[in-house]
Amino acid sequence: MEIKVIIADDHAIIREGLKSLLEKKGICVLDIAQNGREAVEKAIDLKPDVMLMDISMPDLNGVEATARIKKEVPFTKIIALSMHSSKTIIDKMFAAGASGYILKESAFSELYDAIQEVLKGNFYLTPVIARMYVDSNGHAFSSSDQIPQFNKISKKEREILQLIAEGEKTRDIAQKLGVSIKTIETHRRNIMKKLSIFNVAGLTKFAIKEGIIALE
Structure with a gap:
């Protein structure tokens, strides 16, 4: 087959x-x-x-x-x-x-x-x-699925975070996702509040650390 x-x-x-x-x-x-x-x-x-x-x-x-x-x-x-x-x-x-x-x-x-x-x-x-x-005795470690801070934001917020970290403008993100600019701005505020990160540079650093985007 x-x-x-x-x-x-x-x-x-x-x-x-x-x-x-x-x-x-x-x-x-x-x-x-x-x-x-x-x-x-x-x-x-x-x-x-x-x-x-x-x-x-x-x-x-x-x-x-x-x-x-x-x-x-x-x-x-x-x-x-x-x-x-x-x-x-x-x-x-x-x-x-x-x-x-x-x-x-x-x-x-x-x-x-x-x-x-x-x-x-x-x-x-x-x-x-x-x-x-696997540890030295051959026993598998139990793995946590995701770190707590990453879990604070929803899938939609992670998608928007990636676009913000990649340098996309609010208007372009809204157009790409088919929503209003106001909706994207609301998501941005919620992301910043949940992560306690209040600038784009900080969000970008977080996105790189979490593997959401990569440094080329």
Whole structure:
């Protein structure tokens, strides 16, 4: 049975490289997405078996995109393919519904193995990350899904926070999300109040720390 995949990453060289490698293995690449919002739209439209999801993407990050895709297309398996090795970010990705997590420094053979595993209903963690979840006696640590401060803001507020941190103007955010400028301003005030951060520079720093956006 042919495996159907969508690749979501904001770097063209990674998208095209993965597409070529996957197709050589007989895997059908249905499409590619350049940001999280596009990834959600294409997943809903094309319903892939597997979505390869970068985390730090513009417009909508991989964590939020994963949560939306799993809600709309629950059978699609999502594998995070990221440079982030922070346990906090990994926990967020699995809490959103991902089935696998691989670092971009990994060999392609590992990604291929991960695709096979998640399609069997298993979870896959790249070995260097898996070691963070196991103590010296071989017992798995229990992981908290998300840190308390991150949980203070809603999914919609996290989406708006990302756009603010990426430098989007209030008018542009309102237009992109199909709401009024007043609504965005209200969300901005609520975000600042909940996080006790009262300037854009502080919000941007928080977004970087939480993996909502990345420093290029």
